[in-house]
Amino acid sequence: MSDVVYEAELVVGHKELVADGVLALTLRHPLGEPLPSWEPGAHIDVVLGPDLERQYSLCGDPADRDVWRIAVLREPDGRGGSAHVHEQLGPGDKVRVRGPRNHFRLEPAPRYRFIAGGIGITPVLPMLAAAEAAGAEWTLLYGGRTRRSMAFVEELARYGDRVTIAPQDETGLLDLAPVLGDGDTLVYCCGPGPLLDAVEELCPAGVLRVERFQPKEQPAGEDGEFEVELAQSGRTLTVVPGVSVLDTVRAAGIEVLYSCTEGTCGTCETDVLDGTPEHRDSVLTKEEQESGETMMICVSRCRGRRLVLDL
Structure with a gap:
């Protein structure tokens, strides 16, 4: 499990419209x-x-x-976060920040295939520079609704024909099959759910790494009552149907870090000392879920009657 190592109020610096509906801004320490x-x-x-x-x-x-740089897509049907950034945050404003946290690390490999859809280009950008510095072979397939809606296209031009820009209104849906590699080619993909689902379906086993901005649709699972023993505090709590482990722990007055409550950000990742989690997150890989060493307590539950957590 990754510990949060930093929390501070940072100052908004440069703010720039880098595509239709996409703002890039920098953050610095005051x-x-x-x-x-x-x-x-x-x-x-x-x-x-x-x-x-x-x-x-x-x-x-x-x-x-x-400085840290982020880019934020304005989502008209969102829950208010992107609207706040676009409309209310300006240079000189302060904003509280935690992290950084990483569940999408670039693993060493001789070859990479990067696939990005829309705002999913953001985590991929620094990966390209890292792959280039390491001397790896790589390509990027980058799709979006229109060319004007795709951020950082000019920045990507320096990589030449290793980058394929594919706006949907010009080229149609991304042609994924030709870019997916073999067993020693790692595939990194970030973007909307349908794109990630399509890549998962086509990709060879074990080579795909994804990051989701929205939770993956999960199969129906057990939702029964179970007990959670908290090893650090010495308490045992009952988690009832329809209530998450996170909400149960917080209702008992125990402070834990959390953020998205959807199983996508990894903030509430907690070490499992005993018992078998039923994973419902969109962060851990299949192998990490099968190991049962950690769980996202905002969405995941228990296969059985009891879990022991490092809380």
């Missing part, structure tokens, strides 16, 4: 202190107000400790 280091694939939690907290991928240069 006293000029260096920000924590991070690796490609990392995201931060941005606290925009009471009960308004969102996760955004870092899409700048990991070597630049002076």
Whole structure:
């Protein structure tokens, strides 16, 4: 489990419209202190107000400790986070930030195939630079609704024909099959759910790494009552049907970190000391879920009658 190592109020610096409906902004420490280091694939939690907290991928240069860069898509039918960033945050404003946290790390490989849809380009951008620096072979297939809606296209031009820009209104749906590799080619994909589902269906086993902005549809699972023993506090709580482990723990007065409550951000990841979780998150890989070492307590439950958690 990754520990949160940093929380601070940062100052909004540069703010720029980088595509239709997409704002990029930088964040810096108000006293000029260096920000924590991070690796490609990392995201931060941005606290925009009471009960308004969102996760955004870092899409700048990991070597630049002076600023963090994020990009935010304006979602007209969203829950208010993107509207707040677009309409209310401006240069000089302060915003509380936690992280960075990373469940989408770039693993060493001789070859990569990157696939991004829309705002899913954000975690992929620093991965390209890292793959380039490592001397790996790589390509990027980047799709969007229109060319004007696709952020950072000009920035990607320096990579030449290794990058394929494929706006849907010009080229149709992404042609995925030709770009998916073999067993020693890792595939990294981020974007809307239907794109990730299509890539998962076509990809060879074991080579795909994805990050979801929305929770993956989960099969129906057990929703019965079970007990949770909290090893650190020495308490045992009953989790009833329809109530999450997270809500049960918080109702007992125990403070835990959480954010999305949908199983997509990884903030509430908790070590499992005994028992078998029933995973309902969209963060852990199949192998990580099968190991049963951690769980996202905002959505996952128990296969059986009892869990022991490191809380």
